[in-house]
Amino acid sequence: MTLESKIPAGDIATKWTQYKSTVPLVNPANKRQLEIIVVGTGLAGASAAATLAEMGYKVKAFCFQDSPRRAHSIAAQGGINAAKNYQNDGDSVYRLFYDTIKGGDYRSREANVHRLAECSTSIIDQCVAQGVPFAREYGGTLSNRSFGGTQVQRTFYAAGQTGQQLLLGAYSGLERQVGLGNVKMYARHEMIEVVKIDGKARGIIARNLVTGELERHFGHAVLLCTGGYGNVFYLSTNAMGSNVTAAWKAHKAGAYFANPCFTQIHPTCIPVSGHYQSKLTLMSESLRNDGRIWVPKKQNDDRHPNNIPEDERDYYLERRYPAFGNLVPRDIASRAAKERCDAGYGVGQSKMAVYLDFKYNMMQKYGRTEASKLNIANPDDETLMRLGKEVVKEKYGNLFDMYKQITDEDPYEVPMRIYPAVHYTMGGLWVDYDLMTNVPGMYALGEANFSDHGANRLGASALMQGLADGYFVIPITIGNYLSKEIHTKPISTDHEAFVAAEKAAHDRIQQLMNIQGTRSVESYHRELGLIMWNKCGMARSEKGLKEAIAEIQALRADFYKNVRIPGSINEFNPELDKAGRVADFLELGELMCVDALDRNESCGGHFREEYQTEEGEALRDDEKFMYVAAWENKGASWELHKDELKYENIKIQQRSYK
Amino acid sequence: MSKLMKLNLKVWRQKNTNSAGNFEEYKVDASPDMSFLEMFDVLNEQLIETGKEPVAFDHDCREGICGMCSMVIDGRPHGPKQGVTTCQLHMRSFSDGDTITVEPWRANGFPVIKDLTVNRSAFDRIIASGGFISTNAGNAVDANSVLIPKEVADEAFEAATCIGCGACVSACKNASAMLFVGAKVTQLSKLPQGKPERESRVVAMVNQMDAEGFGACTNTGACAAECPKQIPLSVIANLNREYISAKMNGK
Numbered sequence: 001m002t003l004e005s006k007i008p009a010g011d012i013a014t015k016w017t018q019y020k021s022t023v024p025l026v027n028p029a030n031k032r033q034l035e036i037i038v039v040g041t042g043l044a045g046a047s048a049a050a051t052l053a054e055m056g057y058k059v060k061a062f063c064f065q066d067s068p069r070r071a072h073s074i075a076a077q078g079g080i081n082a083a084k085n086y087q088n089d090g091d092s093v094y095r096l097f098y099d100t101i102k103g104g105d106y107r108s109r110e111a112n113v114h115r116l117a118e119c120s121t122s123i124i125d126q127c128v129a130q131g132v133p134f135a136r137e138y139g140g141t142l143s144n145r146s147f148g149g150t151q152v153q154r155t156f157y158a159a160g161q162t163g164q165q166l167l168l169g170a171y172s173g174l175e176r177q178v179g180l181g182n183v184k185m186y187a188r189h190e191m192i193e194v195v196k197i198d199g200k201a202r203g204i205i206a207r208n209l210v211t212g213e214l215e216r217h218f219g220h221a222v223l224l225c226t227g228g229y230g231n232v233f234y235l236s237t238n239a240m241g242s243n244v245t246a247a248w249k250a251h252k253a254g255a256y257f258a259n260p261c262f263t264q265i266h267p268t269c270i271p272v273s274g275h276y277q278s279k280l281t282l283m284s285e286s287l288r289n290d291g292r293i294w295v296p297k298k299q300n301d302d303r304h305p306n307n308i309p310e311d312e313r314d315y316y317l318e319r320r321y322p323a324f325g326n327l328v329p330r331d332i333a334s335r336a337a338k339e340r341c342d343a344g345y346g347v348g349q350s351k352m353a354v355y356l357d358f359k360y361n362m363m364q365k366y367g368r369t370e371a372s373k374l375n376i377a378n379p380d381d382e383t384l385m386r387l388g389k390e391v392v393k394e395k396y397g398n399l400f401d402m403y404k405q406i407t408d409e410d411p412y413e414v415p416m417r418i419y420p421a422v423h424y425t426m427g428g429l430w431v432d433y434d435l436m437t438n439v440p441g442m443y444a445l446g447e448a449n450f451s452d453h454g455a456n457r458l459g460a461s462a463l464m465q466g467l468a469d470g471y472f473v474i475p476i477t478i479g480n481y482l483s484k485e486i487h488t489k490p491i492s493t494d495h496e497a498f499v500a501a502e503k504a505a506h507d508r509i510q511q512l513m514n515i516q517g518t519r520s521v522e523s524y525h526r527e528l529g530l531i532m533w534n535k536c537g538m539a540r541s542e543k544g545l546k547e548a549i550a551e552i553q554a555l556r557a558d559f560y561k562n563v564r565i566p567g568s569i570n571e572f573n574p575e576l577d578k579a580g581r582v583a584d585f586l587e588l589g590e591l592m593c594v595d596a597l598d599r600n601e602s603c604g605g606h607f608r609e610e611y612q613t614e615e616g617e618a619l620r621d622d623e624k625f626m627y628v629a630a631w632e633n634k635g636a637s638w639e640l641h642k643d644e645l646k647y648e649n650i651k652i653q654q655r656s657y658k
Numbered sequence: 659m660s661k662l663m664k665l666n667l668k669v670w671r672q673k674n675t676n677s678a679g680n681f682e683e684y685k686v687d688a689s690p691d692m693s694f695l696e697m698f699d700v701l702n703e704q705l706i707e708t709g710k711e712p713v714a715f716d717h718d719c720r721e722g723i724c725g726m727c728s729m730v731i732d733g734r735p736h737g738p739k740q741g742v743t744t745c746q747l748h749m750r751s752f753s754d755g756d757t758i759t760v761e762p763w764r765a766n767g768f769p770v771i772k773d774l775t776v777n778r779s780a781f782d783r784i785i786a787s788g789g790f791i792s793t794n795a796g797n798a799v800d801a802n803s804v805l806i807p808k809e810v811a812d813e814a815f816e817a818a819t820c821i822g823c824g825a826c827v828s829a830c831k832n833a834s835a836m837l838f839v840g841a842k843v844t845q846l847s848k849l850p851q852g853k854p855e856r857e858s859r860v861v862a863m864v865n866q867m868d869a870e871g872f873g874a875c876t877n878t879g880a881c882a883a884e885c886p887k888q889i890p891l892s893v894i895a896n897l898n899r900e901y902i903s904a905k906m907n908g909k
Contacts, residue, residue: 047795054794066716067782069822070724086802125798131791131849133815140805158815164723165818172790179786187779210771239718273691278699279720402722405746406693471795520706522699566711571674572772574714575706 003256003630003643006432007111012649013094016115019433020476024483031056034482035490037204037219039191039246041068043163043170043463044446045225047470050173053182055475060217061174061183062206064190064241064577069171072227072239073466076163077284077399078147079155080463082120087144091152093117098650100461103149103329104426104454105604105620106652107259107628109645111433112451116461119468124156126471130169134158146289147459149329149657155460160284160399166463170470189215190577191246193505194222194253194442197497201253201442205498205505209577212570214502216493220485221441221478224250225470228425228447230263232585232592233537234529236422237269237282243581244588247429247448255437256630256641258430258450260588261596264457264605265538266423267293267333270406270416271353280421281406283356284399285459288326290361290392291416293317293333295354299344305355305415316340324657331456331605331618332657334420338538339616341419348417357415362388420538424462426453426605427595430630430643434477435469438630441481445469450628455604509569512579517562521579524559528552528582528589536593541609545597549590556586591631591638598640601625622652662687663749666757667701669713675769675777681759690750694737695720695727697749715774722746722886725821728828729774730761735825735884743823743886763824765833766871778824780870781838788862789842791852804850817844819887826881826889832873837881839867840893847900857904864901 008019026034034057038049041063049061063071085091096117101108124142128134134156135143144153158165177183186206193205195216203218229244230236251257268283268291294313301308316336318325328336337354340346347353367384370391376383389412393400400411407417429437429444431451436443446466453461492498535548559582567573602611602618603625611619628643665686672679686704688697695717702712718726727744731737737747752758760774768776818841826837843860846852852859875894882891 051795065718065724065726066778067822069782069785070718070726072719072724074725075719075721075723084801122796122798124801126793126795128801128804129791129793129798129851131814131818131846131852133811133818133845133849134801135815136806136808136811138808140807141802158818161723161819164821165815168818172785173795175782175786176790176792178782179788185782187782239724240720241718274689276689276692276696276700278693278696281721401741402746405722405742405748408691408748408750475795518707520703522703564706566706566709572714572775575712 001438003430003438003641004432005109005643006434007109008433012110012114015111016118023476023480025479026483026486028056030486032058034058034220034485035060035218036478037217037222038062038225039204039223040071040225040227040448041171041174042071042073042225042227042446043167043466044448044470045071045223046167046170046174047467048223048225048445048474049183050170050177051471051475052478053177059177059183060186060219062186062189062191064209065187067187068174068185069168071167072242073167073463074164075239076463077160077282078286079145079157079162079460080123080166080467081147081154081458081460082124082156082464083117083154084121084124086142087153089152091154095152096120096154099150100452100458101454101650102655103458104456105618105655106454106622106626106647107262107603107645108452108454110647110649115473116452116465116468119472120464122472123464123467127166127169130173132158132165132169134165145286146327148285148288148327148333149324149458155286157286160286160396163463166467170467192249192580193501194250195497195501196253196439197491197495200440202491203493203498205501207505210572212573214505216498216502218491218493220482220488221443223443223445223474224429224448225445226448228428229585229588230422230425232528232589233422233532234525235272235277235280235533237266237280240279243584245581245584247444248584248588250429250437250439250442251633253439254633255439255442256430256632257427257591258628258630258643259427259455259595260592260631261536261599261606262426262455262604263422264330264424264426265334265420267330267337267420268356268418269421269423270403271348271350271419281402282421282423283403283416283418284396285330287356287396287399290365290395291326291356291358292360293326293354293356295340295345295347300351305347305357314345321657328657329456329458334538335607335616337420353417353419355415356418358392358411359415362392366391422533424457426450426455426457430628434480435474436481443474443478445474455606509576509580512563512576512583513565513569515560515563515565517564519562519564521563521565521575521582524555524563525582525585527555528586531555532589532592536596539607539609540596542597545593548593549597552586552590552593559583559586594638595629595631599625599629662689663752663754665697665752668757668759669774670761671713671773672770674772679770688749690748692749693720693745694729694731694747694749695745713774714772717745720745723821725823728763728776728823728825730763730828732759735763735828736886741886741888743821763828765827767827767833767835768824778822780872781822781824783870784835784839784863784866785842787866788855788859789846791846792855806850810848814845814848817841817848817889817893820889821887823886825884825886827872829880829884830873831878831880832876834875834881835867835870835872836875836894836897837885837889839863840897841889843900844893844896847896856900857907857909860897860900860904861909
C-alpha cells in the first residue's frame, strides 16, 4: 500500500482555507444518521466528541477512567501557544509555524503544522467563551509568557494548571452534549479491538472495566484520541493508566505506526528517589522563564547550593546557547543536563540532577519591580526576596507546593533539583491531512497521531494540537469521508466481523488469565521500562538497540509464561487491565527500538551516539532520512513505508539556538 | 536511603457493590519518601506474590490534579495533611509503628464498586445538567474583546481548580455536594461569558444534586477543611445566593 498524505495543492497560507471551502459536507439531516465513536476524552477526544455532537452527529465516547474529566491532559501545567500577537512582539501564524517546524528538527509535515498555527488563535477564543479562566493582566486582557524554542511571548496559561482548565472546558462542552442526549458516554470502558468490515473501520470492542464484560459498538467512523505511549518506559510523567492499547490494536488491525522512536524527554522533572517509585513528576517548562539552570564548576561538589558562590557556578545553557539561554527546546536542554551529570558535575544524593534556581529573578527581576512600585529606594536583599517571592508564588505557587510536597525541600529557599524524564511521544499512528490513518474510517487525533511535532515538540504545543484537532480540524475533515457514507445504514453488531473481533479479544484475555505464573505484571513493566530507558532513551546506539530488542523479546516470552494475574475476568480487576496494557507495551517497545535502529541519524529527541557534531549536537542526515517512518505490522515483524517530507516554504538548515 | 517504617494497615475490603465489606489487617514496610499510593503498590505486590487479591483503589495522574485517588485515611478524606490529595501524601507524614485505617469515600451518592473504589458518576451528571456555558465551537469572538478584571478572573480560577474528587462529600456528615456544585456555579457566574445562563444553571444543578441523593448543607465547613484544592466555603454562600436570586426571579 502506498501512503497518500492527501495534502491539498496550493499556497501554504491559503491551503486550509481553500480546503474548508471546497471539502464535501454532510447535511444536517444526514448527520443525525451517522454515528461516530470517540475513544479517549482528553483535550482531543473531549473537544472532538463535543464539537461533532454540536454539529448533529451521533457520538459515543469512551474513557478508561471513572470520568471523562480525568484524562491526562488535565495534568498539563504550563500553557498553550497561540499566534495572537497580543504582546506586539512580532508573532504571526508564520512564525509559530516556523518555530514548530524548526523545533521539530525538520521532521514534521509543513501543511499540517501550518494549519495548526492557523487554528491556534481560534482555540483561545473558544476557550475563553467556554469560561476557561486564563491568567489576566490588571487591565483585563489576557496574559502571556514564553516557552522553549521561541523568542516571543505567545503562551496563554492559567497558573500552573492550564491543562486542567482547558480540559474542564472541553469536558463541560462534552457533558453538555451528554445532557442533551447527543453523546452517549462510556466511562470505565477500554477499547481492546477494532472492528473492520470490507477494509473500513466500523466499530470497536470495548471492555466494561467494572463488570469485565465485552461490548460491541458500531460507528461509521472511529476516532482514536488516546494519547501517547510514554509509559512504555514505566517511569514517566504520564498518568498510571496512560497506555498504547487502543492505538496498538489499531496498528495490529492494519494502521501504520509512524516514527515510534520519537520520544520527548522533558528536562525539568523531579529526580527519581527510590526503586519503589511509580511515576515522575514534571516541573513545568514555564519555570525556565524565571529559573536558571546550573551545576557547580567543580566535579563532585558536595557543598550546599546556597554556599556555592556565583563565580563557581556553571550556567551551562546560558553558556552554550546564549541566544535562547535557559529557554532552548526540551531535547537540547535534556541532553545538556545528561552531559553535565555524565561528566561528573551532577548534584544531589544520586548525582543525577542539576539545579533550577529562582533566586536571581525572584530578587533582581520581580523584587526590584515590586520595590519600585512601592517607591522603596535601595531595597535590601531581604525586602527584594520578600517582594519577589509573592510574585513567583502567584505565577508558579502550585508547582512550588508540589515540589515541596514530594521532596520535602522548599524551592523558595533552596534551588530545585531536576533531571530529565520521559514526557511525551511525538510518534503515533500515521495519519493523512484529514487525520485519517491508512485504515479508512479510522482517525487519530492529538498525541495519538504523529503529525505535527516532528522529532521534538515545543512546550505548550501539545494542548494546542489536541484542541486544534478536536475543535477545528476533524469537524471539517471528517466530512470528506462521511459524505460518502450517508447511504451506509448502521451495521448490526451481530455481523460476523463483530463476533470475530469479540472472540479474538476474549481469547486474548483468557490466555493471560490462564498463565497463572509467579511474577506480578508490575515487575515486568518495571523491567521493560529499564531496558527502554537505558537503551532507547536519551542516547541510543546500534549496539544498545540490538541488545534491547533481544532483551525485550526474551522478557515478552517470559511474561507469557510467568505472569500472575489475580482475580477473575468478570469483575472489577485492575491487575487484568494492566496486564493487557503491559502486553502491548512489550510489543511496542520492540518496534521503537527497531525504528531507532533504522534511523541512522540524530534528530530532535532521537539521539544516536554515532551521529553527532563535534559540539555534541544532533547530526541529521536529510539526504537519507527526511521521511516519516511508517511501520506496517506483519505479525512477528514490521515493514517500513516511507512518507517523504517536502519543505517548500521553510529553508532547511542545521538547527541552532546559539 | 531513609530507614523503612513498619506500618499496620486496616483496609476496607468489599468484593462488589452488593456484598458486605469488612476491614482486613496487613503489615507493610514503607520508606518515608514514598507516596501513600506507592505504599499501597508495595502492599499489593506483596499480596499478589502470596497469591492473594490486591486492594482495588482508584488512582491515575499521581500528581494531585486528576481527582481520581480517593482514600479516607484515619477518618479523613485524603489523610491528615491539608491541601493534598492521597497521591501527594507522603509516608513521612506518618511514624514508624503507626496503625493506619483506610476506607473508601462513604456516601449514598458514591456507591462502592470494590474495596476502596467508588462510583462518582453522579458528579458528571450534575455537570451535564448545567455546569457549562452553552457555546458551540466556532461562535467565539476574539478573546480580548471582552475584558475581565484580574480579580474576577482570579476568583473564577480559584473556584475552577476543583478536581472533582469528592472529598467534600466524603467529609460531610450529610454527604452534601454543595462545595463541588458551589465551585462550578461560582466559576461560571463570576465570568461575563457565564452570565446569560446564570439562573437556569444554578437551578438545574441543584435539582440534579438533590436527585443524586446528596444531603443538605448544615454549614459545618468540613468540606472546605478537607478539600485538597482548598476551595473556600464562600462558594457555598455564593451558591445559596445565586439559587435564591434565581428562584426569586421565578426560575
